[in-house]
Amino acid sequence: MRSAVKSLLVPNPAANFEAYVSKCLSLFKTTTIARGTVLHGHLIKTGTSSERYISVKLLIMYLTGRKPVEAHQVAKEFDRFDLVVHNCFINANIQSGELDKARKVFDEMPERNEVSWTSLLSGFMKSGRVDESLWYFRRNPFQNVVSWTAVISGFVQNGLMLEALSMFLELCESEIRPNEVTFTSVLKACSETGEFMLGMSLLGLIIKTGNEHKLSVSNSLITLFLRMGETDSSRRVFDSMAKRDVVSWTAILDMYVENGDLVEARRIFDEMPQRNEVSWSAMISRYSQSGHPEEALSLFHKMVREGKLINVSCLSSVINALTTVKALQSGMNIHGHTVKIGMERDVYISSSLIDLYCKCGQTNEGRLLFDSVAEKNVVTWNSMIGGYGFNGQMEEANSLFEAMPSPNSVSWSALITGYLDNKQFDKVFDLFNQMLLFGERPNKSTFSSLLCACATTASLEKGKNIHGKAIKLGIQSDVFVGTALTDMYAKSGDVEGACRVFNRMPQRNEFTWTVMIQGLAESGFAMEALKLFDEMDSRTPPNDLMLSSVFFACSHSGLVNRGLQYFRTFETKMNGSHYTCLVDMLSRAGRLEEAEDLIESMPVEPEPNALAALLSGCQRHKNEELAERTAKKLWRAAERDSGGYVILSNLYASAGRWKDVLEVRKLMKEKGLKKNGGCSWIELKNQVHSFHSGDGAHSQSIKIYGVLKLLMYEMVPV
Incomplete structure (x- = not known):
């Protein structure tokens, strides 16, 4: 501050007053309230503090610094009414939220200018007092583009989009030309209300008034086109912009994010010269939601390293990503971080953390966090109820549900x-x-x-x-x-x-096609299932379950060559379960050597079910030698599964090799394996009754078995 005051000594006030005042005004732009007070003292000593330009700057400094006593002291130095001084008091009261004081100053003013009227009506709009703002607007004798825009923008800020559009149409009927801010507000209102035709009709007026290259207008046009689904038009506006800001980049980033094009979205994200928390959060959220939790976490770590501000949405997405990969320790670290930055009390963060603990099997930790949340909302309650249900703790889930207020x-x-x-x-x-x-x-x-x-x-x-x-x-x-x-x-x-x-x-997704194809295939309508798949294939890429259903249809209808054709087409998409379906298809058709070769040449480890399918084919086609080889592999692959032993035992029994049957059953007994019991159910009077082999748990089991014995007696030939 000493150097600043010293610099005022260079231009002599008496010799070069204009240079001295200019120097004072430049110092006021960068000074703090404390340094400004020192500067004020110096100006009093030099006798220049009462100069109008300097006094106004001092007044603004004290009003901005919330020093009302000093501000009123400076105001007293004006010996008569000063319009600029009163406007400063109006703005200061509006900034501090004291609108009634601002109105009192306004009402007591002997004269007002356009700044007085616009400041007051704009202040009422920003505080949500729309009717009062409109009252002053209608009585404003200085209606210009600034006051019109203040009302239109105020309507938009208060969510009154239709009122904003109506006011804009009224503006168009006057001779006042809209400016950049007007168009920005109106385009936003068009986007929010879906009035796309009105938004498109503004393009000509925007060009006519020379606002087509204004940054905020271009950003609003991008958003409008995106809401209309016109992604190409949005990209054209973006590409034509000579200057872009973080809003421009984030808007076009959102376009690719919403369309699910994560590759292009990431390219845009990496090209952005500046990123805000919205752009970071958009990428992290989409990675998390699209089944790429590792990418979401990697991006979050990068965000933290760069010292970016982390918002609630971003943090929730990261916790959800950790939940997906069951990363409990990392989740606990994030929990500690939320405590450190004071966000642990946010209900959405705490709800996400509860979900994380529960999905990782730590319901006690989740409940401790749940109990610590002072103001729970419905999301918090639902997270804990869902967590208990996920872990099979239905008594706890039901008890919490009954205690839930709403x-x-x-x-x-x-x-x-x-x-x-x-x-x-x-x-x-x-x-x-x-x-x-x-x-x-x-x-x-x-x-x-x-x-x-x-x-x-x-x-x-x-x-x-x-x-x-x-x-x-x-x-x-x-x-x-x-x-x-x-x-x-x-x-x-x-x-x-x-x-x-x-x-x-009216609308189908990949899961709709999948359940229909699967339903047809499993119900024996193999040709219909394959026909439907061929219709779908050109428009929707097949998922894993859909391909399994297609191979199932080919397998159970004997269409081996067609199944192999699908295999060659989708070989790059094949996983272990698909190879199991192929082995089953070849085994059912008796092409056992091809099935064995396929198992040996698989790029992935064969599933035990693939070996079981081949073993079942050996039983069906009486190939004992291959069955024995396959059974040994199956026993190693699924040591605790009784399926392979049962199939081989049945094969030996059908061949009359009873000694081998006894040997297999002895092995099963030594390993403590049992054949899984069969299960069936019927629905009677809207109640489902389940029955397991050898199970007498049903309340009517004695009567049921009595009727069964009677039926068996009746079925015995006389």
Whole structure:
């Protein structure tokens, strides 16, 4: 500060007053309130503090620094009313949120200019007092583009998009020309309301007024085109910009992120000269959501190293990525980091951490965190309920659900999903009925869980009832509900019903195609499944389950050559389960040597099921030598699996090699292996009854076995 004051001694106030004042004004631009006070003292000594330009700067300095006593002292030095001084007081009161004081100053002013009116109406808009702002606007005698734009921008800031557009149309009827800020606000309103035709009609006016190359206008045009789905137009605007800022880059980055083109999005991200927390968060979130948690974590570590500000959205995405890869220790480190930066109290961060602990099997840690959250929201409760369900702790999940103050449809769905995952199907349906009795509207996730339970238990009647409820709620056309309905009908044996739902769906995704192809294949409609696959292939790349269904269809219909043709086409996409399907296909057709060669030449380790499929083929086609070789490999690959032993035992029995049968059974007994019991179920009066081989757990088992003995007696020939 001494050097600053010393520099004022260079231009002599008496000899060169203009240079002295200019020097003072430049110092006010960079000084702090403390240094400015010292400078004020120097100006008083030199007798120049009362000069109007300097006094105004002193007043602004004290008002900005929240020094009202000093500010009023400076204001007293003005011997009469000064319009600039009063405008400074209006702005200072608006900045501090004291709008009524600002209005009082305004109302007491003997005269006002356009700055006075615009400052006041803009201040009311920024504080959400829209009606009062509009009152002053309508009475403003200095209506110019600045005041019009202040109102239009204020409407947009308060979410009143239609009012902003209406005000803009009123502006167009006047002779006032919109400016850059006006167009920026109006384009945003068009984007938010979907008034794309109005937005497009602005292009000519933007060009006519020479605003087409203004940075904020170009950014708004990019956003408008993106909302319209015109990605090429967005890119053209971006490429034509002579100057771009972080908003421009982030907008075009969002375009590729939303389209799922992570390669191009990452290229744009790496090219960005400047990145903000939005661009970092967009990339990290998309990597996490798209099944690339490692990339999300790598980018997050880079973000931390560069010292970037981490927001809630970014941190939640990182925790979700850690949850996906079950990285408990890294998650605990992130938990510590949130405590360090004071974000552990955020309900969304804490909810994500609860989910992380629970998905890693640490429900006790999750519950400790849950109990420590002072202000829980519904997301926090749902995370803990879902965590208990994920770990099979349904008593705890149900107890917490009952203690929940205001459960929503997601809460009900979380509990229903927990019972579904733990195969407590009766509870699933009971809970759904309770949900309806409480007047809670089921969501898409709820219906998907219910239909999955119906498909698993082949409860066609229950599935049809749920289908009816989905129609009543108007969500049967939703792609997820439609896919679940298709799967339910197919797995319940009603292939025609599955086809009807599938054909009526207005939109399908890869999972929809998969369940339909799988349903046809498993129901014996192999040719129809392959025909549907060939129709789909050109527009949707096949996923793993879809390819497995195709090979299953070829295997069970004897279409070996066609199956091999699909293998050659999709060889690069093949995984272990696909090779198992191919081995099964060749083994069923009796091409056992080819199946064995395929196992030996696999680029991946053969699954035990592949060896079991070959062994089953050996049994079917009576190839004992190959069966023995395969059985030994299977025993090494799946030492605790009884399947291979059972197949080889049956093969020996069919060949009359009873000594070998006894030897295999002896090996099974020594290893403590047992053949898995069969299971069947029936649905009677909306209740599913399950039966296991040799199981007498059913409440009516004595009567059932009594009827069975009677039937067996009747079946014995006389």
